Structures are given as structure tokens and as C-alpha cells.
Amino acid sequence: MKSLIFAAMLMASAPGVKEQLTGRWEPKPSINGNITGVVFKPDNTYEAYINKKPFVSGRYTLQDSLISIIETACDKTGIYRLNFFSGSDSLRFVPVMDSCDQRREGMKKLVFGRVK
Amino acid sequence: MKKNAIILLIIFTIIAIQAASLSEEPSNKAELGKILFFDPILSRDSTVSCASCHKPAFAFADNSAVSTGVKGKKGIRNSPSVMNVVLRRPLFWDGRAKTLEEQALIPIENPLEMDLPIKEVVERLQKSKSYSSYFKRIFNEEPTAQNLAQALAAFERTLETNESAFDRWKFSDDSTMVTKAAKRGFVIFNGKGKCVTCHFGADMTTNEFRNIGLFNGKELNDSGRAAISGNINDLGKFKVPSLRNIAVTPPYMHNGMFKTLKEVIEFYNEPDKHIGNAVNRDSLLAKPLQLTRREKKDLEAFLLSLTDQQFITKKNNRR
Numbered sequence: 462m463k464s465l466i467f468a469a470m471l472m473a474s475a476p477g478v479k480e481q482l483t484g485r486w487e488p489k490p491s492i493n494g495n496i497t498g499v500v501f502k503p504d505n506t507y508e509a510y511i512n513k514k515p516f517v518s519g520r521y522t523l524q525d526s527l528i529s530i531i532e533t534a535c536d537k538t539g540i541y542r543l544n545f546f547s548g549s550d551s552l553r554f555v556p557v558m559d560s561c562d563q564r565r566e567g568m569k570k571l572v573f574g575r576v577k
Numbered sequence: 578m579k580k581n582a583i584i585l586l587i588i589f590t591i592i593a594i595q596a597a598s599l600s601e602e603p604s605n606k607a608e609l610g611k612i613l614f615f616d617p618i619l620s621r622d623s624t625v626s627c628a629s630c631h632k633p634a635f636a637f638a639d640n641s642a643v644s645t646g647v648k649g650k651k652g653i654r655n656s657p658s659v660m661n662v663v664l665r666r667p668l669f670w671d672g673r674a675k676t677l678e679e680q681a682l683i684p685i686e687n688p689l690e691m692d693l694p695i696k697e698v699v700e701r702l703q704k705s706k707s708y709s710s711y712f713k714r715i716f717n718e719e720p721t722a723q724n725l726a727q728a729l730a731a732f733e734r735t736l737e738t739n740e741s742a743f744d745r746w747k748f749s750d751d752s753t754m755v756t757k758a759a760k761r762g763f764v765i766f767n768g769k770g771k772c773v774t775c776h777f778g779a780d781m782t783t784n785e786f787r788n789i790g791l792f793n794g795k796e797l798n799d800s801g802r803a804a805i806s807g808n809i810n811d812l813g814k815f816k817v818p819s820l821r822n823i824a825v826t827p828p829y830m831h832n833g834m835f836k837t838l839k840e841v842i843e844f845y846n847e848p849d850k851h852i853g854n855a856v857n858r859d860s861l862l863a864k865p866l867q868l869t870r871r872e873k874k875d876l877e878a879f880l881l882s883l884t885d886q887q888f889i890t891k892k893n894n895r896r
Contacts, residue, residue, distance in 0.1 A: 495663065500748060508747045512663065513739040514779035514821075515747035533767065534777070 478523050479503070481549050486573035498576070507532075527557065535561035541568065550575045602711065609711050610732025613725065618705070619698055620691035621647050627684065627729070630656040636822035636888065637736060642833025646690040653689065653799065655833035660736040661780045661821045670815045670831045671805045672786060681729035682722060695722045738821055738885035746882070755882045762879025765872050770845070771861055772876075781820035781883070788813040790848045790855035790862055791830055797852065799832065812857050824884045838880055842873050 487498035499509045501521065507530070509517040519532025526543045539559030545552055552573040559565040603609035613619065617626040630644035630652075631637040639656035646652060654670050662668070667675050674680035684690040685698055702708040702720035709719060716724040743763075746754035755763075766772045777783050786802040792813025802811035815831045829835040835844060844851045847865045848858065868876070 493663075502750060504750070510748075511779040512737060513744070514661075514737075515744060516777075516779040518747070533773070 478526060478543065481545055482523070482528070482543065482552075485576040486552055487576050488571040488573050497571075499573070528554070535564055537561055539564055539568075603715065606715060606728045606731035607735050608732075609715055610728035610730070611735075612711075613729055614732050618701055618708075619685050619693060621693045625691050627659075630684075630690070631659045634825075636660050636738075636825045636885075638826040640827065642828050644690070646687070647692045650689045650692075652687075654831050655828060657818055658822060658826050659733050660738055661819050662733050663737055664778070664780055664784075665782075665819070666784060667816070671802050672816050673805050677730035677733055678723075678726040681726045681733070695725075698722075698725065738887070740886040741821070741883050743879075743882040756878055758875045758878035759882040760879075761872075762875035762877065762882075765868070765876050766879055769872065770866060770868065770876055772845075774861060775817045776820050782817045785817055786811060786814035787817055787859050787861075788815075788855075788857050789830075789845075790852050790858035791815075791832065791834070792856050793852060793854045794856055795854070797832070801831065810857075813855075814857075820880065821883050822885055822888060824881045825888045838877050839873070842868070842876055846873065 482501045483503050485498060485500045487496060490496045495511055496513075497509070497511050499507055501507045505521055507519050507521055508515045509519070509532075517532050517534045519530050521531075522529045528541050528543055530539050530541070531537070537560045539561055540557040541554040541559070542557055543552060544555055552575070554568045554571070554573075556565045556569050559568075603612055614627045614631075617623045617629070619626065625645075625647050628637075630639045630646075632639060636658045637660045638658040642655055643652040644656045657670065662677060665677075667673070668677065668680040669683070674683060682695055685693055686695055699720055699722055702712070702725065712718065712720045712724060715728075718724065742755045742759070746752070746760075752760075766776075775783055775785065775787055788801070790813075791797055792799065792801065800812055802814040802816075803809065805811075823829075824838065827836055827838070829838070829841050835841045845862070845866060846868045848855065848862050849865075
């Protein structure tokens, strides 16, 4: 019974997180002026880009504040905790498990701002 | 009263004309770089500019297999597009330049291209009243090799394109942005065609050097990267080019040997059929891809979807 309630809570919380996540996110431009970013789409796919040029496509699933991602550049699943702050306009991806070293190292340094 | 109004009108007109003429003068490095890019003053006989071989209509590439330099001299490699170079490192087919600034000066001195020592270029620019004043305003100094390179590189950095059908498809939820054939082609690009292995990233290149089998030490004897690195393993390797705007940059490959994308796809599908005695060819191309006729067409449709809107509009306007 407890697990049913827990599952129900997860399901209830998921749409809220998805609404928060859906849309375009960008960190500050790099020293060279390059702007990376990611668009999370409602259909559970995302596109990462540099200077408005897509370079990685992927799929994501949400479970409460955990996001699982798998993409063309690395076919191993990465799991991150979504840390929204500043009224959900800022977002940090805290690595939980990701064997794609380059992606993990890149993600943990970045703070994303919502692009309105 | 009427007289005063006329005088005021004349004064405003003069100010407006002066303002308009001033606005044609460069106000930053990129604008200065643009003027220099199109000015043959940078070549020995003042007949060749950067734009002679990097033509705007062809995504700043050349539509000849090799370009023509001063006195009709022919180059030895196909002029690549200088669009989408912000993320490119190193530069040139053989990677001889580490930065855009370094790249910008090399064709000026190349005897087969513009054939003018940088020292002489700088003297010319210093003697030119307009250039001298532009450089002083923008760099607070007379023209030098360094600020010339900075200006040209700054202009090249403005030549980024990100408005292709492919871009729009990727960023929107609208699946009609590209054709069904292009979508199937994208799947082949990432799978059976193995293209993504080398053409991965925002500009569809990993910036690596690869030997695709266009070196046989005989009629195809450009050693490519090896001449720069001195490494025998680099024999016949060339920098993987970006695929953005590929449809408007024929001919293809470092020597411009393929005139169409169809020919390129046929080559990759069965390299041995085209170059049977290739030396040091990448193992990725060891076996024929065995693409069907439809798969080849789909792959081409995907490549066409990488053309920026500005070229599609221009093409339509020419019809």
C-alpha cells in the first residue's frame, strides 16, 4: 500500500518537474563567447546546441527530481538530480551516475538560466 | 522665415549625408575585416582578394576544383568555405594554422594565391589614407601584421550560419520542417552510412584528420597532414570538413575531384570502385556501405537540408 502511495506521489510530482524543465536553457557564454544550451521538449527529447547549432540529440525521462538522459554522443545513460533555484529560472544538473566522463565533467560545472 | 527654413533644411541634409558616408566606414574589427576581405590590395598585382577564392555565393568557398591566384596561377587544393569557422581548430586541409588569425595571413603570402609578403602588405595599408585612418580608429595604431590578422579573423567569425531546415527541425516540434527523405537520410547518416563518426558536432565535423582513400602516391600524391606533422601515419589524411551548406560548395574533397554530392555518396559507398590502390585508407571505409539507391537519395536529401536559408532565398531569387 505504501509503495502504491509512493508511486502515486511520483506520478503526481513528475508533470510539475516536466513543466519546469521544458524549454530552452543556457549557461553563461564561454570565455570565447560561445553559447551552449539545451532545449527540453515536451515529447521527452532534447537538443543540445552551440551557437544555436544543434549538436546532440537525446531522450530524457523524469522521476521526481531525477533526470535520466541518453543521447547520440554517448549511448550510456546518465542520471542527474535537477536542482532548480532562483524561482525555477536557474538550473543545475548534479551528477548522480554518468559513465560518460566528458558529459559528467561538463555538466557539473554549468549553471543554466532559463531563456524566456 | 522661409529663408531660415531652407538654410536649416540644407544643414540637416549635409549632416545626414555626412552621417551616411561615415556609417560606411568600419566601426569595429569585423567591419574592417570585411573591407579587407574583398579588397585585392592584399595581393601582389592587386587582382586577387580573399573573396576571389572564397565567394559569398558559394558559402565563401570556390566553385572551381582549385582556385586561381595572381597571374593565373593554379592552387593545389580546393578552397574550403570560411563560414562556420568559429569552432574550427586547426585550420586548412592539413591543419597548418592553429588559429583564425594565423590562417588569415597565410594565403596572402602564398605564391600560388596572393603572393605578397606581409611586410609589403602592411606598408601598402600604412600608405593608404583610408586604411591608415581605419586602423588608427579601431586599433589605436597603424596597420600591422597582427591587427590585419585580427580584423580578417573577426570578419570570418561573423560568417556563422544556423538557419537551415535541419536547424529549424531540431529546435521546433514541427516535423514538416524537413522532408521525410531528409529524416530517413539523417538516420542513415547516423547509422548505416557511418558518416556521423567523422561528421559529428555543431558543424558536422569532429575537426579530426582522416584518410578517406584519396592518396595512392601516384596521381593522387598530396600527402596532406603528414607534411605538417612529419608523422608517416598521417599520410593522406586531411581535415574533416564541415557539412553545413555543403550543397552550395561543390566541388568536393581536398582536391575538388567530385563535382556533385551524388558522386561523393557513390565514392563513400564503394571507395575501391573509384580509387583501387588507396594507401593508408581509414578502416571505417574498409567495406562497401551497400547503400540502396533510395538510401543514397535520402542521404543526399539530408545533406541538402543543411543549407542555410540565406542561400535558398538567393537561389530562388536567381530563378
